[in-house]
Amino acid sequence: MSINKMVVSFLLLAIVTGGAIVLSGFFGLPWERVKAQSVITEFVEDKYEIDTKKIDTYFNFKDGKYGVELKTEDDITFKAEWREDLQVIDYYPEAIWKKQMEDDLLKEVQVIFPDHKFIVFDGAYGVGRDEIKGKEIGNYKEIPTDFFLSIRLQEKWKSNIEDKTAEQLLHLVEIIQEKNISNMHVTLYFDQTDDKVSFDSISIPAIQIKPIQTKEDILQYSSGGPNHNG
Template sequence: MKKRKRKVILAGLIILIFLSGFTYSYFKGTPWKKRQVAKELERYLEERYEQSFVLKSTFFNAEERQYGAVFSPKNDQSMAFNAREDGEKQTYSDDYPEGVWQREFQEDIESAVRKNFPNMTDWFVGTAYGQSAELVKGPAIPTYQEAGAYVWVDVMNTGEFYDSAWQWEKIFQLVKAAQQLTPVAEVSVSFDEKQDPNEEAEVYISCMPAEALQVKSVQHAKKACEVTRFE
């Protein structure tokens, strides 16, 4: 009876360990697979862009069942981007060009942002990830302007939006600056009007790119920008 009981306990422990390992690998991925894919991705990047990269970390997307890694160019480790494996298609993709475009646009638009919104609370730039698959053939990465890459800038402010002439002048100047850089840049400006932390009061202004409507005046800006109030 004791031997049988020990066998049952041992079998239970083995099943428990197996289930624990399966659960972990299902949601977190396996360490050996992460290392393997990271090496494959590094080789893919070096072949595509003809330069060296530094592995920063690895990850596993449980929802997509996708392994990936974070890399930096060896000659510029202040930049980091994702690369990933498509297991079903046995292909690879990366966001290196998007990272380059985002930095370029940020450097180009920063002076206009700070000049027109010196008291802003924060600001961000971004781009559409995945577009480089069609826009970049490699190894050289064209600028966001040469590639026609979609970019955007979002400026956040605290205080009331009065719909005043001077506020629209600031918005117009920023939209104008963005459109002069590229016809596919979108601009958004928000005003947090909350007087109380539990209150929902915000104005969000979204402005179309030049390819939709080129802005030449404050009146043009009002037509190119949609104002949404959240209360």
């Protein structure tokens, strides 16, 4: 083989090798994905005594974590990750709590706000790792942290719209009170107006839900109200 051919072959090999290294940095190594899936699945199924099936695997290139999205037999979808220190971090409790919140309130929210753009129930990810040590998850109402209900309307903010919305939101707050939910922060967003970067909103901290009795109490937490913190 001539020297020129050897140089070209070496350059091609270097390019291919470099490309593979770059790609693995973004997408991870295929065999590590398979290993992570096996480790994670065995861990969560043993920890919670559940059966799961894989929806997808992924690699978080920002922190080098391999992850799996899993689904249980009762349609609970959640993610879990295998860290470099060989610990599995799963978000199964958060998925359970999200389902419980939806079961408690989603239908009521949809009826009260039929013209919504979206309704999202969520919590602080990582709380499950701190609060849940065994297979029993418990109810989100018993967890000493705030959960979040976010509603976005299709309507832009107007004073008369806000007034009507406050009446609707009062109805929702009354339902939350009746269900003895004391750890849910509720935020309602109006659609974005043309001259604003941020959204007008009504944002009520969980700790302030219980004392609310009137529409005027609700309006204290609007974007222009004295108690707004959303």
